[in-house]
Amino acid sequence: MLYIHFSCPPLPHLIVGGISLFRKGDLHERRVLEHTFDLIFVFSGALYLEEDGCKYTIEPGQYLILTPGNLHKGYKACTSDTTFSWVHFYTTGDFFYSENPITHVDSKMNKTKYYKKDVFYISLPQYGRIDDSLHEILKNYMDSISQVKIDKYHNEKLFYSSTKSQIEYQQLFLKILTIFCDLREHEKEKELAEEVFDYFSSHYQNAFDLNELAAKYSFHPAHIIRSVKKKYGLSPLQLLLSIRVQKAMKLLAEERHSVGEIASLVGFTDSSYFCKQFKKITSVTPLQYRNQTRQQGFDT
Structure with missing residues (x-):
């Protein structure tokens, strides 16, 4: 091109x-x-x-x-x-x-x-x-x-x-x-949003810093927010939290770690905040989700 x-x-x-x-x-x-x-x-x-x-x-x-x-x-x-x-x-x-x-x-x-x-x-x-x-x-x-x-x-x-x-x-x-x-x-915004998603997927344990993200991709923070929201319907922080919760769901199903340990493994420094965000995104608490997956395992 x-x-x-x-x-x-x-x-x-x-x-x-x-x-x-x-x-x-x-x-x-x-x-x-x-x-x-x-x-x-x-x-x-x-x-x-x-x-x-x-x-x-x-x-x-x-x-x-x-x-x-x-x-x-x-x-x-x-x-x-x-x-x-x-x-x-x-x-x-x-x-x-x-x-x-x-x-x-x-x-x-x-x-x-x-x-x-x-x-x-x-x-x-x-x-x-x-x-x-x-x-x-x-x-x-x-x-x-x-x-x-x-x-x-x-x-x-x-x-x-x-x-x-x-x-x-x-x-x-x-x-x-x-x-x-x-x-x-539009193409540039789409590519930027996808790059941010890929970065979060690989670095979901890192602390969220919008200014660091803007410096990494050489865009104004407002442009990063607009691009990500246009592509995924979420702010960059909401996207990161969603990715963290998806990672946590896999760990909860494995039953090898406590809820507090999983919170730390996926990037949360506060287990209470983790539980709050988990329920906000999935409509159930981490323990309720673990019990549901355990019950599904018994039923199969």
Whole structure:
């Protein structure tokens, strides 16, 4: 996966948007855009594009961002009628590419930041898929900024006058970018939450420290909380307690340790707190759970 990183400010800006209707057998043109990014989103059919030696198949719900200075062309004709929207955009700021997204860590506001915005980055995955639930929203945005229609069915290229102010066009463009940025953010949040889960599963005996966790993954504590809650419906501490209780349930079933010993083995320093959390999560006390598992063993 290639990521395109824009150093901001300034923000990338819209040049023009359009829609293209290709017939079966049509091929995308061969060209180099020296100063322009071309974002393509396919609604029906499929496009077969090659950029700088890399071949892409863009099917319904998928997108590709073609980058400045690289030769791109259709490497295969459309195998069915194809409809896609496109956006040409650029930035007067710096941009670069990498195989990994840039992690943004929120910094605390202070009095030295009143008059100058710190540099931040917009990271766009070059190629991917948009969730089905966002297709209609994205289509509405792209239709709203469209001022060009390329119709291969009737061999026409139509141009339309502005119907909105330039500020409105740029606002719509930024909403489009937000959808593509959020793809990375949602995936990143999911990956972060899973990493935290794996860490807790291996280090459940360690004391919980949200700030240490934030430092370990280079994220703000609030971002850690949000990511974990979005994935598991629990705060990081609740997730850790749940994992500890799951470990305790296995030890209780084995009947080799007392409740106090098990509390210590799974990371609780206070057996009373352990019993309280165990009952909160399982609806029974540790001893009641042990008796239930023992009875089940007798019944089988």
